[in-house]
Amino acid sequence: MNFELIVALRYLREGRGQTALILTGIAVGVGVIVFLSALINGLQTSLIDRTLGSQAHVVVRPPEELPRVLTAEPGTLHGVIVQRPPQRVRSIKQWQQAREDIARFPGVVAVAPTVIGPAMASRGPGSSAVAVRGIDPEQYQRIVALREKLVAGSLDLTGFRALIGIDLADDLGVRVGDRVRLQAGLERTAVYTVAGIFDFGNRDLNQRWVFVSLRAAQALFALDGGVSTLEVRGTRIFDAEALAQRITERTGLVADSWMAVNAQLLVGLRSQSSSSYMIQTFVILAVALGIASVLAVSVVQKSREIGILRATGAPRGRVMRIFLIQGGLLGLAGSALGILLGIVLALLFASLAKNPDGSATFPVELTAALFLRAAATAVGVGILAGLFPARRAARMDPAAVIRGG
Amino acid sequence: MAEPLVRLRGVDKAYVDHVVTPVLHGIDLTVLPGEFIALTGPSGSGKSTLLNLIGLLDRPTAGEVYLEGRATSALNDAELTRLRARRLGFVFQFHHLLPAFTAVENVELPMLADRGRRDPELRARAARLLESIGLGDRMPYLAPDLSGGQQPRVAIARAHAGDPPQVLADEPTGNLDTESGRQVLELVRRINRERHTAFIIVTHDERIAHQCDRIVHLVDGRIVGDDAP
Numbered sequence: 042m043n044f045e046l047i048v049a050l051r052y053l054r055e056g057r058g059q060t061a062l063i064l065t066g067i068a069v070g071v072g073v074i075v076f077l078s079a080l081i082n083g084l085q086t087s088l089i090d091r092t093l094g095s096q097a098h099v100v101v102r103p104p105e106e107l108p109r110v111l112t113a114e115p116g117t118l119h120g121v122i123v124q125r126p127p128q129r130v131r132s133i134k135q136w137q138q139a140r141e142d143i144a145r146f147p148g149v150v151a152v153a154p155t156v157i158g159p160a161m162a163s164r165g166p167g168s169s170a171v172a173v174r175g176i177d178p179e180q181y182q183r184i185v186a187l188r189e190k191l192v193a194g195s196l197d198l199t200g201f202r203a204l205i206g207i208d209l210a211d212d213l214g215v216r217v218g219d220r221v222r223l224q225a226g227l228e229r230t231a232v233y234t235v236a237g238i239f240d241f242g243n244r245d246l247n248q249r250w251v252f253v254s255l256r257a258a259q260a261l262f263a264l265d266g267g268v269s270t271l272e273v274r275g276t277r278i279f280d281a282e283a284l285a286q287r288i289t290e291r292t293g294l295v296a297d298s299w300m301a302v303n304a305q306l307l308v309g310l311r312s313q314s315s316s317s318y319m320i321q322t323f324v325i326l327a328v329a330l331g332i333a334s335v336l337a338v339s340v341v342q343k344s345r346e347i348g349i350l351r352a353t354g355a356p357r358g359r360v361m362r363i364f365l366i367q368g369g370l371l372g373l374a375g376s377a378l379g380i381l382l383g384i385v386l387a388l389l390f391a392s393l394a395k396n397p398d399g400s401a402t403f404p405v406e407l408t409a410a411l412f413l414r415a416a417a418t419a420v421g422v423g424i425l426a427g428l429f430p431a432r433r434a435a436r437m438d439p440a441a442v443i444r445g446g
Numbered sequence: 447m448a449e450p451l452v453r454l455r456g457v458d459k460a461y462v463d464h465v466v467t468p469v470l471h472g473i474d475l476t477v478l479p480g481e482f483i484a485l486t487g488p489s490g491s492g493k494s495t496l497l498n499l500i501g502l503l504d505r506p507t508a509g510e511v512y513l514e515g516r517a518t519s520a521l522n523d524a525e526l527t528r529l530r531a532r533r534l535g536f537v538f539q540f541h542h543l544l545p546a547f548t549a550v551e552n553v554e555l556p557m558l559a560d561r562g563r564r565d566p567e568l569r570a571r572a573a574r575l576l577e578s579i580g581l582g583d584r585m586p587y588l589a590p591d592l593s594g595g596q597q598p599r600v601a602i603a604r605a606h607a608g609d610p611p612q613v614l615a616d617e618p619t620g621n622l623d624t625e626s627g628r629q630v631l632e633l634v635r636r637i638n639r640e641r642h643t644a645f646i647i648v649t650h651d652e653r654i655a656h657q658c659d660r661i662v663h664l665v666d667g668r669i670v671g672d673d674a675p
């Protein structure tokens with residue numbers, strides 16, 4: 042063991058009361074940081090998971106049709122009313138090619154073609170406006186984990202079979218094996234057997250979404266082998282916006298990331314994060330001031346001893362490190378305690394915050410990375426906080442000691 | 447003549463804060479190996495200031511301090527610190543052991559501070575030293591748990607531990623009873639004889655001064671007497 046570590050440890054032990062007090066302070070600070078981070082990370086992960094549980098990272102669709110203005114002979118003036126063309130389901134031109142291109146983009150995990158369009162679902166007198174989604178179940182599964190959402194029936198969409206949401210099933214009073222009629226436009230209509238019932242945990246989706254096979258949807262919306270959308274999954278969820286922009290640049294298609302679609306959610310997450318950072322900053326500041334003041338008091342109390350050490354041959358740097366090490370050790374020990382405290386708080390919270398059915402509202406995210414970050418921060422802050430007192434100690438005038446000061 | 451341990455040539459010292467306080471004036475002094483010197487003078491005459499200059503704890507305002515033939519004014523703090531660690535020993539006025547450390551650790555600490563790392567050899571040396579002055583059984587005691595007579599002897603052991611050629615002591619018996627004071631002087635004298643270590647002892651005590659080989663008398667920052675008693 043080296044000189045400065047020996048002296049630092051001895052001084053911490055000598056000032057037991059002060060050491061215990063400041064360790065408690067650091068532990069509370071680190072505990073708050075760990076707890077808060079675990080809570081907010083868990084909350085955000087679960088919000089994002091829920092959002093992305095039913096959404097692709099990026100949805101690609103054909104470019105907007107520009108309204109066309111027909112002008113009469115040149116030189117004549119016209120009042121022109123521009124109307125958007127009537128909504129209809131449009132196909133992506135050469136979608137197989139586009140799909141292959143996009144699949145080769147770096148950071149793309151899967152691309153699934155889909156046909157999305159509006160329809161009326163009805164059974165007997167009951168009817169409801171729905172969004173039909175034509176999918177290939179195998180491919181779509183890689184974008185949205187549909188299989189995990191099934192509460193009844195199967196994913197088999199061959200022929201005229203459909204998946205409907207649990208709320209639509211309620212509204213129409215249908216079960217697996219029953220039939221529903223889907224009507225798109227005036228003349229195109231078909232009867233489907235309910236193959237399965239899903240639950241996305243979202244009432245709106247459970248009421249409006251109806252999955253059929255790609256081929257059935259193409260027929261329903263007269264797309265004739267075309268698809269209206271390509272749904273993309275990337276490796277990293279927060280790269281989705283950049284990926285969407287690259288897709289637009291390279292293919293000329295419109296690409297919307299989940300981040301653009303859920304801009305509101307992202308603003309919420311961001312302000313949550315920044316308020317959490319602000320709290321953490323203040324906690325760190327308080328911890329730093331606490332450590333610094335304890336060490337500053339210690340330097341004053343020990344000025345004569347420091348003088349003796351300097352006079353009898355301790356170099357400035359070693360004297361300085363005695364106090365830097367104390368700061369670092371306080372940070373290390375305090376963060377160890379604080380991490381334990383944070384874990385206890387987080388688990389306590391998780392056991393209290395339950396849904397009515399007893400399941401956890403969201404998981405707290407206690408990760409090794411979080412602990413490492415907390416410990417590294419505490420050690421760093423401890424050393425930094427020791428800097429000012431340490432410099433003071435190193436500059437102490439040893440001559441004052443002999444004068445009997 | 448042997449190479450002097452210390453030589454002061456025309457040394458002045460003034461303290462400068464808000465006002466300038468001149469303390470020492472034109473000091474010339476030479477200390478030879480193995481000398482046993484008393485530094486006497488009225489309170490405020492500059493004894494501690496002079497000892498600080500000899501001990502490289504402070505720098506003169508004018509003149510030069512030579513340590514073992516080497517001018518010290520151009521040395522930086524790290525070099526002066528190394529010289530203090532290896533060539534000088536200090537006994538402070540109120541002994542000033544470090545209270546968080548045991549007797550043997552106090553003796554070991556200056557060597558450790560210089561060396562940087564713990565070394566069983568240093569600990570063994572400190573232990574041997576305490577044994578030799580009859581404090582072997584006090585080694586594991588924390589400094590504050592030692593008696594008033596034991597503390598200065600541990601402080602002397604600490605000053606002597608690195609076997610420096612000279613030890614500076616500022617009123618080492620100043621606040622001791624007669625018996626303890628006698629023991630301290632005896633110990634110091636013994637080290638001086640056995641190891642040929644030079645001592646400069648600041649003292650008010652006439653009896654102690656008269657047991658030294660040479661008395662340097664300071665009045666108002668000037669050496670007014672430098673003789674055998």
Ligand SMILES: Nc1ncnc2c1ncn2[C@@H]1O[C@H](COP(=O)(O)OP(=O)(O)O)[C@@H](O)[C@H]1O
Nearest residue numbers: 444461467469488489490491492493494495496
């Ligand atoms: N740091 C200082 N600043 C200003 N004056 C000082 C300082 N240290 C000592 N003095 C003054 O220098 C003079 C000599 O002090 P000192 O060397 O301690 O004398 P002695 O040890 O002989 O009693 C005294 O007048 C004292 O007030």
Ligand SMILES: [Mg+2]
Nearest residue numbers: 444493494495
């Ligand atoms: Mg004095």
